[in-house]
Amino acid sequence: MNTPVIIGNATLYLGDCREILPTLPKVDAVITDPPYGLGIDGQKESMRRDGSQLRKHHEKLGWDGAIPDGELMQAVLAAGTQQIVWGGNYFSDDLPSSRGWLVWFKGQTGLTMSDGELAWTSLSIPLRVKNLHRTHLWQESPEHPTQKPTELMIWCLSFVPDAQTILDPFMGSGTTGVAAMNLQRSFIGIEREPKYFDIACRRIDDAQRQGRLIA
Known part of the structure; x- marks a missing residue:
């Protein structure tokens, strides 16, 4: 296992979460x-009508070829006292029943992409919906083909207000970590693809520096 990168109160691991967890x-x-x-780990570049870039090109790296198996999902759940797992409907065979689902409604319907996404949680809360237009993500110039908006992940963190250390075993481009930095929480992230780890x-370093400026 590689030595983690420490950035303020964030600890980031490059490697397979099966080995690191x-x-x-x-x-x-x-x-x-x-x-x-x-x-959908690969993605072609797309442009806006004004000629500016909407989505970046991403080469196909193979990380989205299959869902995590049941053994890995159990290890992910066991790693924390509370859990929020996006895409929970894809892992229904490996997740306990829950009343506390979160919904991201993307503000548009009928496109080739989904109208929204579901997050399974271990929380005993009513179902909650976040109305956040998909263009909020495009405004962030996403650097990962399945990147979530930072505002969405900050919303997730609002449901675990007492959680001081947050773990994301599938860190991707680090949005969960950016949200944690915005709320001055500690963060542990794991990512196996060197491109997205960097x-x-x-x-996360940018978010740390912005937080220090605000403080």
């Missing part, structure tokens, strides 16, 4: 967005 202490909350197994390090 057993070495970590239990955290307050796991908030994560695992691969859905839809094969992006996550940069984004």
Whole structure:
């Protein structure tokens, strides 16, 4: 296992979460967005009508070829006292029943992409909906083909207000970590793809520096 990168109160691991999770202490909350197994890890560049870039090109790396198996999902759940797992409908065979679902409604219907996304949680709360237009993500110039908006992940963190250490075993480009930095929480992230690990390090470092400026 590689030595983690420490950025302020964030600890970031480049590697396979199967190997790294057993070495970590239990955290307050796991908030994560695992691969859905839809094969959309690659993405062609697309442009706006004014000629500016809407989506970046992403080469196909194979990480979205299958969903995490049951053994890995159980390890992910066991890593935290509380859990929020995006794409929970794709992992229904491996997740307990829950009343506390979160919904991201993307503000548009009928497109080739989904109208919204579902997050399974271990929380005993009523179902909650976040209305956040998909263009909020485009305004962030996403650097990962399945990147979530930072505002959405900050919303997730609002449901675990007492959780001081957040873990994301499928860190991607680091949005969960950026949200944690915005709320001055501690963060542990794991990402196996070096390209996205480097992006996550940069984004989390930027968020740390912005937080210090605000403070």
